Amino acid sequence: MNPVDLVVLDMAGTTVEEHGLVYKALADTVIAAGGSADDVGRWMGADKYEAISSMLGRSEVDTEFADFHERLAKYYAEMPPTPIPGVPEALAQLRSRGVKVALTTGFDRPVVDGLLDVLGWREGVLDAVVCVDDVSAGRPAPYMIFKAMELTGVRDVRRVLAAGDTARDLRAGTNAGAGFVVGVLSGSQTAEELGASRHTHLLRSVAEIPALVESGGVA
Incomplete structure (x- = not known):
């Protein structure tokens, strides 16, 4: 049994x-929004909205989350999972x-x-x-x-x-x-x-x- x-x-x-593209998209999104992605690795396995919010130090990140989606879709189209x-x-x-x-x-x-x-x-x-x-x-x-x-x-x-x-x-x-x-x-x-x-x-x-x-x- x-x-x-x-x-x-x-x-x-x-x-x-x-291929690690989710963390590339996450880092690129945060950097484009003026934040630092130095600690992106500690957000492995986490809620991506929460990750963006924490790295940027603000609770509302809807625009940045949409940007993350767009970047990730582009990366996945170029290199499919x-x-x-x-x-x-x-x-x-x-x-x-x-x-x-x-x-x-x-x-x-x-x-x-x-x-x-x-x-x-x-x-x-x-x-x-x-x-x-x-x-x-x-x-x-x-x-x-x-x-x-x-x-x-x-x-x-x-x-x-x-x-x-x-x-x-x-x-x-x-x-x-x-x-x-x-x-x-x-x-x-x-x-x-x-x-x-x-x-x-x-x-x-x-x-x-x-x-x-x-x-x-x-x-």
């Missing part, structure tokens, strides 16, 4: 290779074993819809997709994980595996009380950086998650 009912995965850097190698197969393996799969992301719905279209993940690949604008607060708050549980009918958080490539992903998994909190090294943060946050496992990529689930959590 699977020890996991639901696998909750981040998008950029975890399941999707988007692709699935990280082994991820589509891993998602299919998990779902074939009765494990639900959900994506959660610090992107808002318009960005995510575009990504899903490019990836061909609209139908038959996922059980739920939760965006930061679906909940009251993004990571490290646990609400996107709880929303994914609600959407997939999973009630026991101990049977949830939450995985991502940033420390914020791990903190969200821990805050949710997930039975498995997994860091993956497919993004820009190192094993040392991820290891500083509470976790149960560190893996090279999402491609290794089906084997972890099949082993009962014994890495």
Whole structure:
């Protein structure tokens, strides 16, 4: 019997290779608005509106957020995102074993819809997709994980595996009380950086998650 009912995965850097373009767009937006993007790295996995607001030091950044969307769409058109190698197969393996799969992301719905279209993940690949604008607060708050549980009918958080490539992903998994909190090294943060946050496992990529689930959590 699977020890996991639901696998909750981040998008950029975890399941999707988007070449760091979201952080390039974020930095370019803040700089164009007269701010400093020196600390853009600490906003990995966060709500992008919150990131822009904090880096510019003001609460209302609707114009800048629209600019971020435009820049990101342009970058994605020039260099389309692709699935990280082994991820589509891993998602299919998990779902074939009765494990639900959900994506959660610090992107808002318009960005995510575009990504899903490019990836061909609209139908038959996922059980739920939760965006930061679906909940009251993004990571490290646990609400996107709880929303994914609600959407997939999973009630026991101990049977949830939450995985991502940033420390914020791990903190969200821990805050949710997930039975498995997994860091993956497919993004820009190192094993040392991820290891500083509470976790149960560190893996090279999402491609290794089906084997972890099949082993009962014994890495």
